Amino acid sequence: MRQWQFRLFPKKLGIFPFIWVVYMILPILNMQEYTGIKLAVGYAMVGLFAVTYRQLYWAQGRAFTAWLAVQMLLILLLCLFYSPQNVYLGFFTANFVSWYSDNRKFNIIYSIFVVQELFLVGWGLKTIEGTELLFLLPFIIIMLISPFGIRSMFRRRHLERELDEANEVIKELVKREERMRIARDLHDTLGHTLSLITLKSQLVEKLVSKDTDRAEAEAREIQRTSRAALRQVRELVSEMRAITVAEELTEAGEMLRTAEIALEIEGDVSLGEVSDLNQNILSLCIKEAVTNIVRHSGANKCVISIVKSEGQVRIMIRDNGHGLHGHGVADAGFREGNGLKGMNERLSLIDGSLTINADGSKGTMLTVMIPLVVKERKDGETA
Secondary structure, three states: OOOOOOOOOOHHHOOHHHHHHHHHHHHHHHOOOOOHHHHHHHHHHHHHHHHHHHHHOOOOHHHHHHHHHHHHHHHHHHHHHOOHHHHHHHHHHHHHHOOOOOHHHHHHHHHHHHHHHHHHHHHHOOOOOHHHHHHHHHHHHHHHHHHHHHHHHHHHHHHHHHHHHHHHHHHHHHHHHHHHHHHHHHHHHHHHHHHHHHHHHHHHHHHOOOOHHHHHHHHHHHHHHHHHHHHHHHHHHHHOOOOOHHHHHHHHHHHHHHOOOEEEEEOOOOOOOOOHHHHHHHHHHHHHHHHHHHHHHOOOEEEEEEEEEOOEEEEEEEEOOOOOOOOOOOHHHHHHHOOHHHHHHHHHHOOOEEEEEEEOOOEEEEEEEEEOOOOOOOOOOOO
């Protein structure tokens, strides 16, 4: 059962909400001339204002509107009964007014906010001197137009998220279509051939005790058919587009950027002399390693180094996270979830190797090494 943990503000916002809390000291300074019950009530209202500021970051729907109404009421009372200078607290409200995505609700709340701020400015004219008014007006104008700017920024972020989601859907659809195409091609290419091999093998089984010569002929025909099928599979595989290391690094950069992890690439990413099969396996290893960094490492920097030496290619993926034991759990859970077994299996196909060096103080380094030249066995020639 997950233990509930109190948070003052949403974690994703970082220190941003804390910066504005500093301005809540202004109404406290403006009421220093008061004493007794009025001073205590003023402090209580400032405290409640701070509560509304915190709650508005968490509330939704009607609760959000209710907390915003309380905040606007507190600004009204602090201006009317304490100091007109407290009108600056409207900057807090202006920020939250812009959070309404529905145009109708935004227009209603914004109109109420404008009427209140203009009323408070008019109310304070009798106590505000000319020079103070000239200083106040620019801030009031900025306060009243800021919801539109903030709302525009939120709309752009929302559109960017929708675009990212649409791109992910497109990628999944492309993958699904590619899988269906491969399945159709394999079925059309191998279905008839494998059926033929099955029938001929059954015939050989029947003829082996009756007509040895014909059985041998049928066996040789099975060999020719199987070689032909193998050639068809090779042709089919060669038509499939394998992702290169350079392309995968671009994808990795996007993933890391979304997770706010800086990526630094060292070395030549072209790897033109590496075969398509080997590049595809390396790309899958890079994808798995970067996914682990995003999900488990807690890092803010990733360095991918590509080193080509005589006879081998080495790719090192380093992060500055907390290592395998950063969460205080056994690394067995890490091994189960990060796909290292799959990476080892892929690399074993091309005589490659995988090593991991994890240090809680320096992060994790994953090293993938493959031979630069791998002699491919011509299956079917000697089968």
